Amino acid sequence: IIDYELILSTYLVCVGFFGLITSRNMVRALMSLELILNGIILNFIIFSNFFTNREGGEIFSLFIITLAAVEAATGLAISLSIHRIRKCTRIDQLNLLKW
Amino acid sequence: MNDINSFLSRLNSTINFSTILPEIILIVGLITIVITDLVNKGKNAIFLYKIFLISTLVSMGILFYQLISVIAFEDLYTNNIFNNLFRFFILICSFISVLLSVDYVLCSKISLAEFPLFKISAGLGGMILSCATNLITIYVSLEFLALSSCFLSGYTKRDIRSNEASMKFLLMSGASSSSLLYGFSLLYGFSDGQVQLDNIIDKISFSQYLPIICISAAFILAGTAFKLSLFPFHQWTPDVYEGSPTRVVAFFSVTSKVAALSLFTRLFRLIFPYLSNEWHIVVELLAISSMILGNLIAVTQRSFKRMLAYSSISQIGYVMIGILAADLENGYASMLTYTFIYIFMNLGTFARITPFSLRTGTNNIRDYAGLYMKDPVLTFSLVLCLLSLGGIPPLSGFFGKHYLFWHGWKAGLYISVTVALVTSVISIYYYLKIIKLMLTKTTNLVDTLKTYEKQKSLVSSVISTKLKSSVEMAMILCALASTLSGLFMDPIIKITRNTFF
Numbered sequence: 259i260i261d262y263e264l265i266l267s268t269y270l271v272c273v274g275f276f277g278l279i280t281s282r283n284m285v286r287a288l289m290s291l292e293l294i295l296n297g298i299i300l301n302f303i304i305f306s307n308f309f310t311n312r313e314g315g316e317i318f319s320l321f322i323i324t325l326a327a328v329e330a331a332t333g334l335a336i337s338l339s340i341h342r343i344r345k346c347t348r349i350d351q352l353n354l355l356k357w
Numbered sequence: 358m359n360d361i362n363s364f365l366s367r368l369n370s371t372i373n374f375s376t377i378l379p380e381i382i383l384i385v386g387l388i389t390i391v392i393t394d395l396v397n398k399g400k401n402a403i404f405l406y407k408i409f410l411i412s413t414l415v416s417m418g419i420l421f422y423q424l425i426s427v428i429a430f431e432d433l434y435t436n437n438i439f440n441n442l443f444r445f446f447i448l449i450c451s452f453i454s455v456l457l458s459v460d461y462v463l464c465s466k467i468s469l470a471e472f473p474l475f476k477i478s479a480g481l482g483g484m485i486l487s488c489a490t491n492l493i494t495i496y497v498s499l500e501f502l503a504l505s506s507c508f509l510s511g512y513t514k515r516d517i518r519s520n521e522a523s524m525k526f527l528l529m530s531g532a533s534s535s536s537l538l539y540g541f542s543l544l545y546g547f548s549d550g551q552v553q554l555d556n557i558i559d560k561i562s563f564s565q566y567l568p569i570i571c572i573s574a575a576f577i578l579a580g581t582a583f584k585l586s587l588f589p590f591h592q593w594t595p596d597v598y599e600g601s602p603t604r605v606v607a608f609f610s611v612t613s614k615v616a617a618l619s620l621f622t623r624l625f626r627l628i629f630p631y632l633s634n635e636w637h638i639v640v641e642l643l644a645i646s647s648m649i650l651g652n653l654i655a656v657t658q659r660s661f662k663r664m665l666a667y668s669s670i671s672q673i674g675y676v677m678i679g680i681l682a683a684d685l686e687n688g689y690a691s692m693l694t695y696t697f698i699y700i701f702m703n704l705g706t707f708a709r710i711t712p713f714s715l716r717t718g719t720n721n722i723r724d725y726a727g728l729y730m731k732d733p734v735l736t737f738s739l740v741l742c743l744l745s746l747g748g749i750p751p752l753s754g755f756f757g758k759h760y761l762f763w764h765g766w767k768a769g770l771y772i773s774v775t776v777a778l779v780t781s782v783i784s785i786y787y788y789l790k791i792i793k794l795m796l797t798k799t800t801n802l803v804d805t806l807k808t809y810e811k812q813k814s815l816v817s818s819v820i821s822t823k824l825k826s827s828v829e830m831a832m833i834l835c836a837l838a839s840t841l842s843g844l845f846m847d848p849i850i851k852i853t854r855n856t857f858f
Contacts, residue, residue: 271535271539275532278528278532284524287528291528291531291532291535294531294532294535295535295538298535298538298539298542301539301542301543301546302542302545302546304546305542305545305546305550306550308550309549309550310550311550312550314545314550314551314552315545315550317493318492318493318496318545318552321493321496321497322496322538325496325497325500328500328504329500329504329527329531332504332507332508332527333524333527333528333531335508336507336511336520336523336524336527337524339511339514339520340517340520340521340524342514343515343517343520344517349524352517352520352521352524352525354517354518354521354600
């Protein structure tokens with residue numbers, strides 16, 4: 259049964275990566291980043307189920323949740339300052355820095 | 358009262374505070390900066406920088422003292438010379454880069470207290486990353502460093518290029534550190550629930566789970582190679598370096614690379630010793646391609662910062678040879694020596710670009726033409742640092758490269774060392790192009806340099822002489838270090854020798 263669980267978490271990570279790569283909106287990219295991190299948290303919890311002392315995986319998951327929140331806050335702050343200048347948050351319109 | 362006593366005694370026995378004293382001093386400096394800024398309500402911002410400088414110096418002093426007397430082991434930290442050297446390097450980076458950014462205080466109208474705050478927090482993240490032996494500590498400190506650098510790179514909010522750079526940095530660093538984390542989760546699962554690096558090696562059975570360990574190694578490689586900007590993961594480097602303010606680029610071009618080097622070495626040395634053949638080949642490929650790519654594209658660049666970004670990609674390619682060539686008698690001496698020299702060379706180059714871009718507002722290489730006539734001190738120190746980056750003999754870059762390539766050749770990395778030599782010669786071209794441009798007298802000067810004198814007098818009338826000379830002090834320090842460290846390389850090599858683990 260552990261294979262199905264691992265496949266589920268890997269699927270979440272893959273969907274998140276796809277969303278991150280192909281999203282034109284900044285907020286959508288941040289949500290996909292959160293999805294990737296959630297998939298990895300699920301991976302940790304799955305593994306910690308099989309051991310007698312579950313502390314390692316579960317404490318690590320708490321840390322990851324906190325850091326995901328910090329990254330989301332950072333991303334939203336940056337998209338806010340982009341929005342103030344450009345009045346929109348489309349990522350593909352930011353193409354000033356090239357080659 | 359009894360409970361507090363027993364709690365404190367238990368705390369003292371589990372956490373040996375003297376090992377993390379340098380970090381504690383930095384944290385105290387951080388809190389002091391926040392409180393001072395709140396109390397002063399935004400005036401007197403120079404004082405904040407002085408606090409930063411003092412706390413960095415005190416940390417360096419204590420770390421120096423600890424380098425001499427090795428202190429006990431711990432769970433989250435181990436204190437060997439390798440880790441302490443990296444902490445020392447990061448403190449040097451923070452110190453010099455703050456010297457560079459002091460004049461930023463008076464010449465910009467953006468909020469000023471957050472700048473030393475984020476620099477201290479990024480330095481802290483780097484220092485903790487150099488000592489971390491726990492998967493959790495590694496991930497948390499890596500994210501700490503990355504997010505502080507992200508805030509720093511988006512510091513000039515009004516400039517759209519800075520916003521774009523920080524957005525690119527955030528998204529790509531989030532993606533890569535989640536890839537690293539996926540590798541960690543596989544390691545955690547298959548080593549019977551261990552989070553400590555030493556326990557992972559004990560419990561994981563390499564013969565049984567070899568495919569899983571290879572997959573985990575691949576993900577961890579992707580995660581760490583991003584921070585090091587090795588070949589397929591280097592795309593963020595030129596954009597972020599060009600968009601961010603120059604002082605910030607100076608800071609995180611050395612700090613995050615040094616911290617990522619220590620992380621890379623520790624992870625790959627400790628966890629995957631049985632896979633040495635596999636990951637050696639992959640890292641060799643990455644190093645060769647980043648050397649070739651970095652040097653070839655840097656030839657075509659027109660912006661100074663972008664050219665320095667590509668040249669730093671190739672410098673990390675050289676350092677990778679040092680990592681691959683580590684053996685029992687020499688440890689990581691070549692990599693550590695070259696990193697030390699690289700810090701000074703890189704910071705020195707940025708120390709010259711910063712006042713130039715402050716005075717003329719441009720970063721194009723063509724605008725450096727004829728600088729010799731206007732500002733000979735800047736020109737000569739820039740010449741020294743660029744020649745050191747290229748690897749010309751009497752300067753220290755040559756000695757660092759020579760030691761690195763000799764070490765690599767002795768370890769049998771013939772292809773890498775040959776490619777490195779060829780690309781080194783190519784890199785001399787684009788450094789010399791700038792030097793020639795600066796030193797030759799042009800009959801019709803560019804417009805930017807015609808206004809150079811006027812702006813220089815404007816700046817020096819506003820800021821006091823003490824501040825103006827802090828950038829010059831950093832310039833001279835880096836110039837001296839990049840010329841003289843080559844001659845005094847023997848003691849450095851001797852210190853960095855016993856770092857094999």
